[in-house]
Amino acid sequence: MTKELDNNAYLDMELLRFTTAGSVDDGKSTLIGRLLYDSKSIFIDQYEAIEASSKRKGDDYVNLALLTDGLRAEREQGITIDVAYRYYATPKRKFIIADTPGHIQYTRNMVTGASTANLALILVDARKGLLEQTQRHTFIAALLGIPHIVFCINKMDLVDYSQEVYDRIRDEIEGFTSKLDVKDIQFIPVSALIGDNVVHKSKK
């Protein structure tokens, strides 16, 4: 690449590849949709398309998970079958997001998406806590050597944003991950559906 343009801000950006993980229905696709939507990375025609398709299915809200669930079978069944890649940028960084499936029979697709990631967002349903699939995905993320893991305790809206529930799940996960070799583990309570604490900091 030519030297003279080194001062160009676009060229100076770093690339971060991250993946979602966690059990079925814990909110992975919704979280990615929310992240893209709230960071204004969705184009009008894309939004109109998922709006129309939510309406057709009888949802009374726009289902942001449809942004990554792009296959016909995924939309019909409301699940993620294969990894979807999405892209967005902030002024400092470019992001490549892999939204992966939670079902056990699609684990190979989850591994495909996770293999190139530097960061994994592992979703946990606040009502259900640490599930077998959460453990499996966390273990895979550690095996793949992903250096950063963020556990997103999701659906906080369904547990009244309870600190107690959050702390309990956090303890449970810390007990499990103490045996794993991961450089950096963080925890964040979120509501992907409502958009609480995803792009905008929670007031709750």
Add this chain to the structure above:
Amino acid sequence: MISYSITHLEELEAEAIYVLREVFAQFENAALLFSGGKDSIVVSHLARKAFWPARIPFSLLHIDTGHNFPETLVFRDAYIKKIGAELIIGSVQESIDKGRVVEEKGYNASRNVLQTVTLLDTIEKYKFDCAIGGARRDEEKARAKERFFSHRDEFGQWDPKNQRPELWNIFNGRKHHGEHFRVFPISNWTEMDVWQYIYHEKIEIPSLYYSHQRESFKRDGVIMAATDFMELKEGEEIKVRTLRFRTIGDATCTGATISKAITIEEIIQEVAAARTTERGTRADDKRSEAAMEDRKKEGYF
């Protein structure tokens, strides 16, 4: 230890070059799909870099719908000459004449869907075991699901529900006789990345991408170029507009945008401000919600 970091565009370039070399290593007879659009131009450019100073070790394959903008063909022929590549043309007109496909009728008739048959026939005729394409995952929701190395069965079909694992930078090109692969080196590039790369590498592109005056008409809110290939409906009226194309495909399904951008810098500013995707002007994607997925399953690009 010296700290070493690369920018995201360098990382994307390195990834694409790696994939192209991997194609050469794993396949016997690969073709590079060349439409004369910016993405296939960028892939050709990357292929030149990957094998420089040798020539690109792939034939360039153009699936010609016969409904081209003349500018694209002028560009294509000059480009082929410049890089010294071999050009193979698969002609949709020929497929129609042979009775392999039937021309669509009506106002929105397009040869876009028919291309798939021509593409698969050409792949079979020349015994290509791999076709390299410039598709990007950010273009469309079904494309967002595709692997770098995308397996096609003996009928050229893609099975999106049963894709192979693809870990790290290990690409699996194993196949049975008669099957082939589609490989997408710039899978992870966005529209913006492509334009930035064109800018920084000073890559030549067809004049259609720059603002110009053109006779055009509006259909379903999309500005279409007036060409011999399209019939006007009642009430549609031809006007000269100052416009450019964000993506170039078949003239019957590529919409234009009103624009005054005459340099790449100006195009980049437009892309940065755009609130619709580049395919938002593509009539071929609007046919149904899963239009792209359906076409891809059958063997489309």
